[in-house]
Amino acid sequence: MLKLLKEYTGAFLLLALFLLLWEVGVRLFNVPFYILPTPSRILLVFFSNLPLLSSHGSMTILEVAMGMLIGGAGGIVLALIIFYSPSLERAVYPLIIASQMIPIFAIAPLLVVWFGYGLWSKATVAALIVFFPIVVNAVDGLRSVSGETIDLLRSLHASEWQIFRVVRLPASLPSFFSGLKIGITLSVVGATIGEWIGAKKGLGYLMIQSNALLRIDLVFASILTLSLLGLFLFGALRIIEQHVLRWRTRVEVNKTLRVKQ
Numbered sequence: 001m002l003k004l005l006k007e008y009t010g011a012f013l014l015l016a017l018f019l020l021l022w023e024v025g026v027r028l029f030n031v032p033f034y035i036l037p038t039p040s041r042i043l044l045v046f047f048s049n050l051p052l053l054s055s056h057g058s059m060t061i062l063e064v065a066m067g068m069l070i071g072g073a074g075g076i077v078l079a080l081i082i083f084y085s086p087s088l089e090r091a092v093y094p095l096i097i098a099s100q101m102i103p104i105f106a107i108a109p110l111l112v113v114w115f116g117y118g119l120w121s122k123a124t125v126a127a128l129i130v131f132f133p134i135v136v137n138a139v140d141g142l143r144s145v146s147g148e149t150i151d152l153l154r155s156l157h158a159s160e161w162q163i164f165r166v167v168r169l170p171a172s173l174p175s176f177f178s179g180l181k182i183g184i185t186l187s188v189v190g191a192t193i194g195e196w197i198g199a200k201k202g203l204g205y206l207m208i209q210s211n212a213l214l215r216i217d218l219v220f221a222s223i224l225t226l227s228l229l230g231l232f233l234f235g236a237l238r239i240i241e242q243h244v245l246r247w248r249t250r251v252e253v254n255k256t257l258r259v260k261q
Contacts (some may be wrong), residue, residue, distance in 0.1 A: 036219040046221040052206070053225045059202045061229065063119060063191040067126020068184060074127070075134030075179070082135070083142045100132050104193055112198040122194030122202065129190035130183035137179030141172025177241040184237055188230045203229075 019039045025031075026038045033041055046053065078096075082089040108125050115121035145167050153163050195204025203222045210218040 013106065019097050034214045034216050037220060041217050042220040042224060045149060045217040046224055049221060053203070053221060056201055056203050056206045056222070057225050057229060059119075060188070060191050060195070060204070060226070061200065063122040064126055064184070064187045064192070064229075064233065066123035067130055067187045067190060068180075070123060071127035071130030071183065071187070072134055072180065075131050075183075076176075078131075078137055079135050079138035079142065082139055097137060104190065105130060105197075108194055108197040111194070117198050117200050118228050119170035121197075122199065126187040126190035129186045133182040133186070134176070134179040137175045137182075138172060140242065141175030143166050144175065145171045173245060177237070177244070181234060181237055181241075185230050188226060189231070190228060 013245065023038050023040060026036055037045075078092070082093060099126060104125060107128065108121075111121040111124050149167060150163060158166075191202070192204035192207075195202040196208055199205040203226050207219050207222045210216070210222065
């Protein structure tokens, strides 16, 4: 915890200054709490409604997890197809890029009609948002291996599976994790958008209901919960990335030592 505070001291100070100015400004100008509540009121509402926020947050976490699973798996498969099939790349890649020009708000109502108000419509929205950065980063990672290295391995009669397992996969991991980190933050946004369009539970649903009742403090408490959720997921993924890349580095060092011996 102390290491984290030391590493992000500047960010914590800027956040504290922003919250202080917010608190003082609202009190100084007597802004009604149903228009803009103070940070202290938001924190009070957050802790007093923690069971409610946790209940709705668990649904949002499930939607994000399903969206990451579907979007991640689909993105990896498509990235491999694009990389190993240039003809399919020319056919599919422009369509993938064009699909990102369609606003997710235009698709979300259709997904609610097709999949209903339950889990799958929100998970699909999250998956669609996650899909693109994972595909792009995975393809870039697979292409990061130099042609000389591949030619050397092929001259040693290495199979394509061996080249992929020994060289391409480890080399693509940093780019792949970059795509995952982008995707996991966007998946929270996607799940929330899906809940805004139509849901029975979730933090986005709670925000819409609270806004209709002029419970703006509860809306901000839901936003705070979403922010903490996104930070937690990003931090967990970063820890996994550090362990995986540390393992990859250790394996490469051991291989180098064996070659020198």
